[in-house]
Amino acid sequence: MSINSFGHMLRLTTWGESHGPAIGCVVDGCPPGLELDEPWVQRFLDARRPGTSKNVSPRQEPDRVRILSGTYEGRTTGTPIAMMIDNVDARSADYSNLPPRPGHADAAYDAKYGFRDPRGGGRASARETAMRVAGGAVARLVIPEVNIAAAVVEIGGEQDESRWEEMLDEARSGSDSLGAIIECVATGVPIGWGAPIYAKLDAELAAACMGINAVKGVEIGEGFAAGRARGSESMEAKKASGIDGGISTGKAIVVRVAFKPTSSIGIGGRHDPCVGIRGAPVVEAMVALVLADHKLLHRGQCG
Structure with a gap:
């Protein structure tokens, strides 16, 4: 059995390989009537794409997205939304x-x-x-009340930050790589999203972010620091991070994600000296996908 889908009511399935002809996804369960076009999706892809500086992979991929289904006259229809990006700058010989x-x-x-596919x-x-x-x-369209920034x-x-450029230059010149930590804050999440126990x-x-390639750790709120705190400290609102008992409280939700250093160092191919630099849009x-999914789950049970 192969698990390539994620979510409950709003479900994302991805397909494709790094050096295949294309990569793509299907978003199923999106409510109808939401305004969706390619420029909206492209603005987020542009923040993640490679080849934009010396500190990321030099692979030149424009990442131009095409929406193949699920919209009509610029609005979602409620049917599966298929999107695709052509791979245009793969160099498979580098990995042979x-x-x-x-x-x-x-x-x-x-x-x-x-x-396996070694490319x-x-x-x-x-x-x-x-x-x-x-x-x-697409998920962001489902939760317009929420602001997400990483x-x-x-x-x-x-x-x-003033030391990062020097550190990256040193790592790159030494055929080495660096890890990174991304912090993501979601504000405007109403009270009641999420469900007890399971x-x-x-x-x-945590599971969604842990499933990102190269991620090795996730903290919610104070994370492991809460395990070193006194009860009088950990009950402070800032340490609860907007979630109690698995259910949102209306306060800001803070997620921190640790990206390991790139494994592909000192070998052929094109790689990120710090893959975490492009991690913020992914986090x-x-x-967004989790919050949108739980908005729909909450609406389905509680109205």
Whole structure:
């Protein structure tokens, strides 16, 4: 069994590989009548795409999205929304003789399937996340009351932005890479989204962000710091992070996501010296998908 779909009522399915002819997604369960066009989706894809600076992968992909179904005259119809992006700058020869890369999914894919697509990591590549961003653009239309904003807050263990450029230059020149931490804040989430026990809002946000390629840790609110705090401290509103008992409280929701350093260092191919730099739009997308899904779940049960 292969799991390539995500969500309950609003469901995202992605398909395609890093060096295949195209990548794409299907968003099912979107309410009808919402204004949706390609420029709306493109604005979020442009924030994630490679080739925009020396600190990200030099792969030149315009990531031009096409909406193939699910809209009529600029509005959603309630039917599945299919979107596709052509891969135009794949260089598969760069990967033809590479051994399995430590820390990457190469060996794990071989062990599971007995066969893998070695070109650029296949489905394990960060290329797949473009379609999560496209799906997140649709999800944002479902939750216009919510504002979602993410940013890099740490690179290579350093929170001082003034040092990041120097650190990245040093890592890149030494064929090395750096990890990063993204912080995402969602405001305007009403009280009541999420469900007790098996569909807690914080648990589903954590699972969604943990499923992003290269992510190794997720914190909600104070996260592990709460485990080191006193009860009188942890009950402060800021530490609750807008979720109690798995249900939103109306306060801001804060999610922090840790991206590991890129595994593909000192070898052929084109890679991000810090993949987390392009992680903020992906984290925003996953948070949007979860919140939109839970808005629809809440509406379905509670009206």
